Amino acid sequence: MSNTKSPDSGASSEVDALDPSGLSQPETKSGNMRWVAAVAVVVLILDQVTKVWAASALVDRDIDLFWTARFNLTRNFGSAFGLGSSLGRWLGILILFVVVGVLLYARTITDRRMLMLFGGIAGGAIGNLVDRIFRAEDGFMSGGVVDFIDLQWWPIFNVADMAVVCCAIGLMLLSVAEPAHD
Numbered sequence: 001m002s003n004t005k006s007p008d009s010g011a012s013s014e015v016d017a018l019d020p021s022g023l024s025q026p027e028t029k030s031g032n033m034r035w036v037a038a039v040a041v042v043v044l045i046l047d048q049v050t051k052v053w054a055a056s057a058l059v060d061r062d063i064d065l066f067w068t069a070r071f072n073l074t075r076n077f078g079s080a081f082g083l084g085s086s087l088g089r090w091l092g093i094l095i096l097f098v099v100v101g102v103l104l105y106a107r108t109i110t111d112r113r114m115l116m117l118f119g120g121i122a123g124g125a126i127g128n129l130v131d132r133i134f135r136a137e138d139g140f141m142s143g144g145v146v147d148f149i150d151l152q153w154w155p156i157f158n159v160a161d162m163a164v165v166c167c168a169i170g171l172m173l174l175s176v177a178e179p180a181h182d
Contacts, residue, residue, distance in 0.1 A: 032115055036106045039119025040126065047127035047159040054148035054158075068152040075135075075144030076156075092132040092141035099125045114174055120167035127160030 057063075058073035065071065079091050099122055106118040128145045135143030147156040 032107055032109060033103075035112055035115035036103065036119040036122060039116045040123035043120050043123025043160065043163045044127050044130070047124065047163070048130060050159050051127075051131065051146040051148070055146055058148055062150075070150050070152065071148050072150035072156060073146070073148050074150075074156050076147050077142075077144045089132075089139075089141045092129060095125050095129050095132075099129065111174070114171060117167040117170045117174070120163040121171075124160035124163035124167070127158075127163075 054071065054073050058071055062073075063071040078087065102118055102122050102125070106115060106122075109115050109118065131145040132141045132143045135146070137143065145158065145160075147158050147161070149158060149162075150156045
C-alpha cells in the first residue's frame with residue numbers, strides 16, 4: 001500500500017482489509033486538499049487565538065501552571081530555539097516556500113491520516129508566518145513569533161510549533177509503519 005497516487009491506483013479490497021476505518025481510502029485531488037485545508041485552518045485558528053490571548057494577558061506577568069510549566073510571553077525573531085534571529089525575513093520567505101511545497105506534495109497523497117498531518121504542518125507554518133507578517137514593526141516579515149508555553153527546561157514554544165513538530169513525528173511514524181510497496 002502506498003501513500004501516493006499511481007496511475008493504476010484505485011480503491012481496492014486490499015486497502016479496505018488493511019484499514020477498516022477508511023482513513024487511508026483514496027481521494028480525489030480536491031478531496032485531498034479539503035482534509036489538508038480543514039486541519040490547517042483549525043491549527044491556524046487555535047494558534048492565532050492563543051497568541052492574541054498571550055500577547056494581551058502575559059504582557060506584565062507569567063502564569064505558573066504545574067511543575068515547571070508556565071505561560072511566559074516572548075517573541076522569537078529567529079528559527080527554532082531562537083537561532084538565527086537576524087535572519088527573520090529570510091526565514092519567513094523560506095517558510096512560505098516550504099508551505100507551498102507541502103501543499104503541492106499533499107496533492108499526491110491518498111492516505112487521509114497523512115493528509116491531516118500535512119495539514120497540521122501547513123497550519124503551524126502559516127501561523128508562525130502570520131506573526132512574521134502582521135506583527136512586523138521594522139518592515140516586511142520582521143515580526144517576532146509569539147511564543148508563550150515555557151517548560152523552563154525546553155525552548156519556549158506555541159501551538160503552531162506543537163502542530164509542526166507533532167505532525168512531522170506522526171508523518172515519520174506512519175512512513176516507517178507503512179509496508180514496502182513493490
